[in-house]
Amino acid sequence: MARLPHSDGVAIPRGLAAHNLGFSYRHKRVLEGLSLHLEPGEWLALLGPNGSGKSTLLRLLAGLVKPTEGAVYLEGRPLGSYSSWARGQAIAFLPQNGGYPEDLTVEEVVALGRTPHLGLLGRLGKADLEALEWALTQTQVAAFRHRRLPTLSGGERQRVLLARALAAQPRFLLLDEPTNHLDLHHQAEFLGLLAGLRSLGLGILTVLHDPNLAARADRVAFLLEGSLLALGHPAEVLNQPLLRRVYGPGVQVHRVKDRPVVLLEE
Numbered sequence: 001m002a003r004l005p006h007s008d009g010v011a012i013p014r015g016l017a018a019h020n021l022g023f024s025y026r027h028k029r030v031l032e033g034l035s036l037h038l039e040p041g042e043w044l045a046l047l048g049p050n051g052s053g054k055s056t057l058l059r060l061l062a063g064l065v066k067p068t069e070g071a072v073y074l075e076g077r078p079l080g081s082y083s084s085w086a087r088g089q090a091i092a093f094l095p096q097n098g099g100y101p102e103d104l105t106v107e108e109v110v111a112l113g114r115t116p117h118l119g120l121l122g123r124l125g126k127a128d129l130e131a132l133e134w135a136l137t138q139t140q141v142a143a144f145r146h147r148r149l150p151t152l153s154g155g156e157r158q159r160v161l162l163a164r165a166l167a168a169q170p171r172f173l174l175l176d177e178p179t180n181h182l183d184l185h186h187q188a189e190f191l192g193l194l195a196g197l198r199s200l201g202l203g204i205l206t207v208l209h210d211p212n213l214a215a216r217a218d219r220v221a222f223l224l225e226g227s228l229l230a231l232g233h234p235a236e237v238l239n240q241p242l243l244r245r246v247y248g249p250g251v252q253v254h255r256v257k258d259r260p261v262v263l264l265e266e
């Protein structure tokens with residue numbers, strides 16, 4: 001992996017990188033000494049129990065909050081040194097239970113994703129319209145572009161929100177529990193869509209709760225109480241001792257076609 005020199009002598013990975021990150025809400029420390037990076041063209045799944053700091057980490061990586069310790073780097077430069085426009089062009093963030101304007105059509109909602117590229121007048125130019133069409137097509141939502149979001153199914157709506165994130169043509173995509181409320185078929189479909197986007201060079205980070213979904217990613221990062229417990233290939237990270245330590249003795253890990261399959265017995 002290519003690395004850039006850093007002023008304190010530590011090598012900072014290219015891509016989107018957290019370096020020795022710490023974060024506290026008032027006096028409550030929720031992340032500590034956390035280093036990881038997301039490379040272009042890779043899908044990293046972030047797992048961890050409720051309250052372990054996953055959403056906080058995503059907000060830090062998106063530049064929405066500032067670290068209490070350490071720093072986030074985007075392509076070798078501190079994220080804090082980018083303007084909010086430049087940051088929005090590079091990193092798209094889809095929050096957990098993120099809202100959407102109910103009175104807009106699909107096309108209008110997706111166009112909102114172009115905001116970081118628009119000038120002060122906010123008018124869509126040729127490049128913006130092309131990006132909009134591209135995002136609608138990639139996520140297969142063009143067919144209902146004139147409908148409003150409340151009329152769509154949960155799976156369709158989630159694809160529209162992905163389209164809104166893609167409309168910015170970001171280099172990194174951060175998704176917080178994007179498969180929540182989706183049935184098995186739509187979970188697989190949505191993650192298949194994400195897997196396809198890697199070939200465009202997008203670096204994708206998804207918070208997931210289901211280790212069997214996380215097993216489809218290129219790498220898995222496991223958070224526990226604000227620290228990184230493990231980071232690596234799914235088959236290494238999703239092992240029985242680690243998962244039993246976190247989720248209890250009922251966890252069993254089997255292998256199907258070299259992929260870990262996690263079961264929980266009561």
Ligand SMILES: Nc1ncnc2c1ncn2[C@@H]1O[C@H](COP(=O)(O)OP(=O)(O)OP(=O)(O)O)[C@@H](O)[C@H]1O
Pocket residue numbers: 025028030048049050051052053054055056057
């Ligand atoms: N705005 C806030 N103010 C104070 N504490 C917060 C705030 N947001 C989160 N926390 C606390 O920080 C810790 C980490 O929360 P975070 O939402 O990052 O965890 P998570 O791993 O995403 O959880 P979940 O899986 O339940 O969504 C929790 O203890 C939470 O109560």
